[in-house]
Amino acid sequence: MGMSFPFSAIVGQDEMKLALLIAAVDPRIGGVMVFGDRGTGKSTAVRSLAALLPHVPAEQAGYQDGSPCKGSVPVPFVDLPLGATEDRVVGALDLERALGAGIKAFEPGLLARANGGFLYVDEVNLLEDHIVDLLLDVAASGENVVERDGLSVRHPARFVLIGSGNPEEGELRPQLLDRFGLSVEVRTPQDLGQRVEILKRCDMFEREPVAFAAKWHRAERKTVKRIAAGRAVVASxxxxxxxxxxxxxxxxxxxxxxxxxxxxxxxxxxxxxxxxxxxxxxxxxxxxxxxxxxxxxxxxxxxxxxxxxxxxxxxxxxxxx
Structure with missing residues (x-):
């Protein structure tokens, strides 16, 4: 897995970064919808934040079939492609094995993989409405239920849903947009100094990713501590x-x-x-x-x-x- 661009090194886009930090402190807020131009760091920011967060228990991330699982893993970051079928999203039951051998054979989907982390949908405004409905329902309940011909499997699916899109390519239905907790507008920077700084940092990261990450390590640790401290006290x-x-x-x-x-x-x-x-x-x-x-x-x-x-x-x- 490649190294992620440091969250603290992202130039500008303060509103987007703030929304992501808020959602990381309290996932119940309901996810973040990011509208704006292409190439403005939307997916980079989400991946960076996911990579920044402390590891989670392995049994929390992804669907578990009851077998013992120890240790910790990175916070999941799952991309949901536009062409994904419902079975790929929610998971699939193997009816042949279930009926023939009496075994509930379940193939976990993207929602199971995203448990405990982030589910990112680029161009969510182009996603089929029934898939968006499904995502929002699961994000709100924290549980995914798969039912086929009288068989049922349920598993935890608690994740921060992040959607992004360009309004010029199609609007998200208002009733669905309303169910995203936060909405962010991002634009291509018009300040010359900002644009030059973005180029310099991207170039350094591409040429010397380890050295670049080390340069931002202290700032990243401060962000980690802020999130952890926020999570610890938010309820009070x-x-x-x-x-x-x-x-x-x-x-x-x-x-x-x-x-x-x-x-x-x-x-x-x-x-x-x-x-x-x-x-x-x-x-x-x-x-x-x-x-x-x-x-x-x-x-x-x-x-x-x-x-x-x-x-x-x-x-x-x-x-x-």
Whole structure:
């Protein structure tokens, strides 16, 4: 397996990196949808974060048939290709062996392999709707159930779902987009200095990957410690009634559909506070995660073409006044 580009060495794309860190601290947030141009480091960032995280127990990663399994393995990172069949995604039952020999023969799918890690779907907006439905259902429940002709197998499938796509190539259905916890917009850097720095770092990594990784080792260890510390305290981070009211007023102000946005806003703000090592969510945390949690849940306003992010920022300013 090749060496991953250091997460800390990724230039720019701060919003995407923040969303991934938040999802790593609290996977219940529901995954991350990344919209934007090709070649902007989407898959690189996800792979880098997965490679950065501490190893997980082997029995946690992938489907286990009950046999003893010891040791630890890297956090799984699984790519789901556009042409994947349902059997390849969820797994397949061997009915012939089951009926002939009375054995429940199960061939694990991609969901089993992703357990305990990340499932990455590039161009998710081009994936068949029934597969996307299936992914989101399993991601929400943390369990995959395969049923064929009266036979049933279930196994844990807890993973962070990361989708990416270019809106110009087809939109994701709103009801499906709404079920992603966070949404990120990435664009090709327009700053000349940033572009030059990206070229320099990519070139160094390609020529001397070990030396480049060593250069960023200290920063990577700091990120690992932040995530571990955040995971340890996130459940104890508190939100006052005033902060909960702020979150609800914001969602009302921008006319976010349903209550999923408020729940995601609450969980994301709590995860951000945990990452920063503080024990209580404040208005600043709400403001920072609000675009991530809400921009993909807003109805299109034909009288306001300023864009969802601008609407959220304007609402925050009005509530702060």
């Amino acid at each position: 981070v508190t939100l006052s009634d005033a902060i909960l009211a702020l979150a609800s007023r914001l969602c009302l102000n921008v006319a976010a559909d349903g209550l999923r946005g408020e729940l995601t806003l609450m969980r994301s703000a709590r995860a951000l506070a945990a990452l920063e090592g503080v024990c209580e969510v404040d208005a600043g945390h709400i403001a920072r995660v609000a675009p991530l949690a809400l921009r993909h849940r807003l109805r299109r306003d034909v009288l306001d073409e300023t864009g969802s992010t601008a609407r959220i920022e304007r609402a925050l300013e009005e509530l702060a006044a």
